[in-house]
Amino acid sequence: MIAEEIVERYPKVPLAIAKQYKEPETYLWVNTDDPNLFPIRIELPKPPEYHLIAGFGLPARAQKFEYQVYPERLKKLERRCTNITQIWDVLDAERDDYKEELDWIFTQWDRRANGYWCFINGRPTYIDGWHYTYVNFWKFKNKKLPQFRSANRKFFLFNRFSYTCSHDFASRDEFGRPIPNEDGYYDFIDLGYRVCMGTTFPKGRRGGASNMSLCIGYCETTVMEGVISGIISMNGDSSEKHFKDILVPGWMEMPFFFKPMYNGKNPPSSEIFWAAPAKTGDVVNIDMGLQTLFNYSPTAQATFYDGDKVFFMLCDEEGKATEVDVSDRWLVLRQCLGQGSGAIIEGFSVHPSTVGEMNNKGGAAYFELCSDSHFEDRNANGQSRSGLFNLFIPAYDGLEGFIDEFGESIIDTPTPEQAAFIRRNVGAREYLLKKRQAYLDKGTPAALEKYREEVRLNPIWWAECFRTEGGDIGFNMEILETTMDELRYKKDVFQRGNLQWKDKKVDGEVEWEYDPEGKFEMSKVFNPEYYNRKYMKDGEWYPQFPKRGICSADPFKFMSEAEFKQRKDKAKMSNGGGAAFWNRDQEIDPDNKDIKEWQSYRFVMAYNYRTSDQDEYAEDMLMMAVYLGYMMYPEVNVDLVYKHFVKRGYSGFLKYDIDELTGKVKDKPGFTSLTASKQKLFNKLRDHVELHGRREKHISILDECHSIKGIEQMTMYDLFTACGGCLMGLESTFDELIDELNDSSDIGIFFHVQ
Numbered sequence: 001m002i003a004e005e006i007v008e009r010y011p012k013v014p015l016a017i018a019k020q021y022k023e024p025e026t027y028l029w030v031n032t033d034d035p036n037l038f039p040i041r042i043e044l045p046k047p048p049e050y051h052l053i054a055g056f057g058l059p060a061r062a063q064k065f066e067y068q069v070y071p072e073r074l075k076k077l078e079r080r081c082t083n084i085t086q087i088w089d090v091l092d093a094e095r096d097d098y099k100e101e102l103d104w105i106f107t108q109w110d111r112r113a114n115g116y117w118c119f120i121n122g123r124p125t126y127i128d129g130w131h132y133t134y135v136n137f138w139k140f141k142n143k144k145l146p147q148f149r150s151a152n153r154k155f156f157l158f159n160r161f162s163y164t165c166s167h168d169f170a171s172r173d174e175f176g177r178p179i180p181n182e183d184g185y186y187d188f189i190d191l192g193y194r195v196c197m198g199t200t201f202p203k204g205r206r207g208g209a210s211n212m213s214l215c216i217g218y219c220e221t222t223v224m225e226g227v228i229s230g231i232i233s234m235n236g237d238s239s240e241k242h243f244k245d246i247l248v249p250g251w252m253e254m255p256f257f258f259k260p261m262y263n264g265k266n267p268p269s270s271e272i273f274w275a276a277p278a279k280t281g282d283v284v285n286i287d288m289g290l291q292t293l294f295n296y297s298p299t300a301q302a303t304f305y306d307g308d309k310v311f312f313m314l315c316d317e318e319g320k321a322t323e324v325d326v327s328d329r330w331l332v333l334r335q336c337l338g339q340g341s342g343a344i345i346e347g348f349s350v351h352p353s354t355v356g357e358m359n360n361k362g363g364a365a366y367f368e369l370c371s372d373s374h375f376e377d378r379n380a381n382g383q384s385r386s387g388l389f390n391l392f393i394p395a396y397d398g399l400e401g402f403i404d405e406f407g408e409s410i411i412d413t414p415t416p417e418q419a420a421f422i423r424r425n426v427g428a429r430e431y432l433l434k435k436r437q438a439y440l441d442k443g444t445p446a447a448l449e450k451y452r453e454e455v456r457l458n459p460i461w462w463a464e465c466f467r468t469e470g471g472d473i474g475f476n477m478e479i480l481e482t483t484m485d486e487l488r489y490k491k492d493v494f495q496r497g498n499l500q501w502k503d504k505k506v507d508g509e510v511e512w513e514y515d516p517e518g519k520f521e522m523s524k525v526f527n528p529e530y531y532n533r534k535y536m537k538d539g540e541w542y543p544q545f546p547k548r549g550i551c552s553a554d555p556f557k558f559m560s561e562a563e564f565k566q567r568k569d570k571a572k573m574s575n576g577g578g579a580a581f582w583n584r585d586q587e588i589d590p591d592n593k594d595i596k597e598w599q600s601y602r603f604v605m606a607y608n609y610r611t612s613d614q615d616e617y618a619e620d621m622l623m624m625a626v627y628l629g630y631m632m633y634p635e636v637n638v639d640l641v642y643k644h645f646v647k648r649g650y651s652g653f654l655k656y657d658i659d660e661l662t663g664k665v666k667d668k669p670g671f672t673s674l675t676a677s678k679q680k681l682f683n684k685l686r687d688h689v690e691l692h693g694r695r696e697k698h699i700s701i702l703d704e705c706h707s708i709k710g711i712e713q714m715t716m717y718d719l720f721t722a723c724g725g726c727l728m729g730l731e732s733t734f735d736e737l738i739d740e741l742n743d744s745s746d747i748g749i750f751f752h753v754q
Contacts, residue, residue, distance in 0.1 A: 006050065013057050020060035024124035030158050031375070031392055035699070036462040038376040040389075041185070042161045045115065047124045053117045060122030061417075064406055065148035068108070068136045070255065071101045084256045105257045108136075112219065112258070121406045131156035134215040139253035141245050146208060148407040151398025155201070155212055155391070162196040162389045163348050168382035174612055178376050195378075197337050197387035198349030200370045202319070202465035204395040204458050209352035210316055214247045216350065217312040221294055222260050222274065227311035231296040232304070232333070234321040234362065240270075242316055243296040248272070261289040271295035300324045302332035310336040313349040319358035319366040327368040334387055342387055351388065355465040356457035364709065367466045392465070395458035396428035432458055440482055448478050455481065461488065463703055474686050479693040480706045493697050494523035499623040507541075507649075510627040519611075519620060523697035524582060524604035526628075533629040534653075541626075542652030549604070549630040550655065551580045552670070552725030553621045554718045555640040556610060576617040577718030578607030579701070580628050581726035598695065603726070604628070606698045608719040618644035622653075631655040633729030634670040635721060642669050658733045671728055678711045681724030688727055 003018035010018075024047045031037040050056050055063040077098075081087045091098050116132040118125055127135075134156070135148050146152070169178035170187035181187050203209055214231075221229040231247070233239040248267050251259070260274040272295070276288035297304035300323040305313070313333065318326040337347030353366055372385035379385065396402070402410045404418045412427040419425050426434070432454075439451035459465045463484075487493050497518040502511040509532045512522065533544035554577035585600040605624060611617040621641050625632045633655040634641040645654050654669035671677050689705055696702055704720040714721050 010051060010057075017057070017059050020122045021119075022123040025126070028154065028157055030154055031390070031462075034392065034394075034462050037390065037392060038374060040158075040161075040375055042157055044126050044157075047117055047126070050124070053119055053124050055119035058119070060119075063119035063121055065118060065120060065127075065135070067145065071104055073098070074101050074105075074255075078256060084259055084261070087256050108255075108257070121408070127153060128156040128160050130160065130212075130216045130219050133219055133258070134212060137254055137258060138211065138215045138218075138250045140211065141249045143249075143253060146211070147403075149398055149403060150408045151393055152208065152212060154393060154397075155209070156216070158389075158391045159199055159216060159350065162199050164194070165196045165389070166191050166194055168195060168378055169376070176378070191382050194345040195382040196384075196389050197334055197342065197345050197347070198313075198315075198351060199389050199391050200366075200373050200386075201350065201352040201391050201393075202355045202366070202370060202459070202462075203352055203393065205354055205356055206400070207398060209350075210242055210314070211246055211250070213314050213316070213350040213352060214242070214250060216348075217294070217314060218247070218251060218254075220348070221292060221312050222258070222290070224290065224292055224311055226291045227293075228308055229292075229294045229312035230305060230310055231314045231316065232302075233297075233300065233314075233316040234318065235300045235323055236298040238317060238320075239296040239298065239300075242314065243270070247294065260292070263289070270298075300329075302329045305336050306332050308336050309346075311347045313337065313347065315349055315351045317353050318351055318369065319353035319355060319363045321362040321365065325365045326362065327365045327372070330369055330386060342383065343381060345387070349388075355459055356453070358466070363466060370466075390462075392462045394429075394460040396432055396460055399428040399432070399458075402428035402431065429460070432460060436485065440486075448482070452478065452481060455485070463707075466707075474682075475705050476686075476690050476693065477706065479689055480702050483694050483696060484699050484702050484706070487697065487699050487702075494521045496521055499620060499627055501623070510623045512627070519607060519609040520578075520624070521606040521698055521700060522604065531627055531629065534626060537652065539649065540652045541650045543625070543629045543631055545629055546631045546655075547583060548585075549580060549582045549628055550726050550729040551578070551605075551621070551625045551628070551630045551632045552722045552729055553578045553632065553634040553641045554721040554725065555614075555617065555621075555635065555638045556718070575608050575610040575718045576620075577720070577722035578605070578621050578624060579603055579719065579722040579726050580605035580624055580630055581723075581730065583730065595691065596694075598692070601692055602695045603698055603701055603723060606700050606719055607722070608700060614640055615644065619648075622648060622650055625653045626650070631729070632669070633725055633732065635672070635725055636668050636670045637672055639668075655729050655732055656734050665734065671725055677728075678714055681714075681721065681728060682711060684727035685720070685724045 003015060003021065006013055006018040006021060007015050025044055027044055028042045030040050030042065032039045047053060054066070077087055077090060081090065091102060095102060112129045112133045115129045116127045118127065131153055134152075135146050137145075139145055167188040167190050170189045171179040171181075173179055178186050201209055217229050221227060231239045231242050233242060244267070251272065252267065261276045263273050263275040263277050264271075271293055274290040274292045274294075300321055302324070310333075313336070315326070315330070315333070333349070334342055337349060338345040351369070355363075358366065369386055369388070370390055373388040373390045374384060375389050377384055396411050397409045399409070402422060402424070404410055404414075405421050410418050410422060410427050411429050413430070414422065414425065414427055424431070436451055436454055439447045439454065455464050495514055496516050497512050497514045497520055499510050499520060500513055501507075502509045530548075534541050535544055536542070556576045580603065582600050582602055582604045584598070589598040589600050605628070607620065607624070609617075611620070618641050621632065621634070622645060624630075625645075630653075632641065632645060632653050636642055642654055645651055656665045656669045657671075658664070659666055671681075685705060689702075693702070700719060701723055704717045704723075708714070708717045708720055
């Protein structure tokens, strides 16, 4: 609504004030601008008439979230009565006299159930009912109320969205990937049943996630009859602490009208049972009240809740758990929240964990749980593999010291008013980045360890949440992590695109086509004469300068759509991997040049994509080799790529190994993924990272080296395998035969093409 329309409809509002007002949000985005997360758009309710929104008519700078003022007459009434039943008896008997107070109570219940609208700095802002209750009535152990924070608003809105989500993507390809509409976003269909059991929330330190989660649990549990809600954490002591230090104080400090009847002692030691006291005066109370229980598990094991029907569950600090694999534990606990093996969802769970305090064992299991919880990766029932949805809020959103007077996060350069309020001239993002850079610039081992700790405590990318889980297979984590961080904040390090035959003339020239959604990443643009250098000999194509570089491919085993649908609930399908490596260029990196200053000897292309057709993938690999003029050294357990090269007349682009015993070229090109070869591949990549990792430009490659936990996981890391194949291919003694091959007319003495 523009200013003139406001003034026309509300003449008492001065035009100068109306001009300060903004349009209300229609939706909220979460998980944005992160390469590892799918952005989620949360539709917001339609706002009421402006005059019904709190703060209307005030100047924008006077519009802030205002705490509710507890009526003085209710305070006096509470002091006068000995229990909640007496309070309600008085209100019932004197309802006319307490009309204003009762109206206020009914308003609080309405806002708790349906949310709250208020103006904040000129914008009509919707606050979820859980959040409204949390800020106004959920007191901490020190009896203080939380402050309004826009970052917390995202947490509550996302959890409400997940709690009520019943939709799935309207269109998917044959491998289950959502297909965007013409506008670049996605259409959804309502399935008519809930599809989400809860949320994961890897986070930095503090932030109040446990308090917020238990406030949600309290709000929902105390309107349900005959249910069980609970807390399970990394161990029994932690669960007990959350119960006694968060849930109990939050409940006991609630106003009387948000408290169900309670049967038990104050404070409770192990459970809260909301039911009527066994006897009130001469009246025996049988099965009165909610008959609802909220307790905690004295152990980290799932056995405490196994077999129970649980309505709400806080699964806290799972990244720290050492007594149990939380990913396996969730397979048991999720059965408590629904029926039919999760087909009918009745409960809800929240899984926050402080990432800076994760240990290796717990962090790996929590990472697996989160990896199974991506919003876009759904099964036939519309659920993620875990039944959960991931939420990530970067550390700069909600960072203390960078919150303005309206509760908004100051992420980028502050306005003059914000700078005056926080007494800083930089936003939270720049502050955290400069803090990191200072450690990197110092460069000492102690400073680099402080850098890593800073990243762990204040993650600003999803991948940083799980950094404590690298390093157990020998990769230099400091090189991987610092290089990835530097690359994230540089522009134009690489570009995405596709390779295609120029003018659709197959076997002519291959050209690069920029496409932000393309299948390839390219980080080096060579001079034009470098590309498409091939020649034909005896009916086969060969690269003209094959020693310039090497390609490798890790092909996927093709499955039909029907085969995939039978399998996709059990495991995530692997992609086709591909990589191209630029060999050392003596012209720009001669022998007298320090290895740290080299420009060449690094990866220049990366491919990690699953096509719908196996020939499409194989042709992509062929075009990569032709475009760069590199030989192909593929993984041949799946013979898709090398047979495609042979079929297409490009056997001259295939690189073979020489048998050490016979001195002859082996029957098949490339390498196999036998155990010995896998270990060699790992060693090659580990050594490359140590010596040359800082020169790499592809975050995707570095991230796979950082994330993989062992040889047994290679089938899950297709790009990793292709990169290792490149490095193994470089050392093949087949290079010694290349010059002789170029001079020979008898190609068959070198190749055994099948």
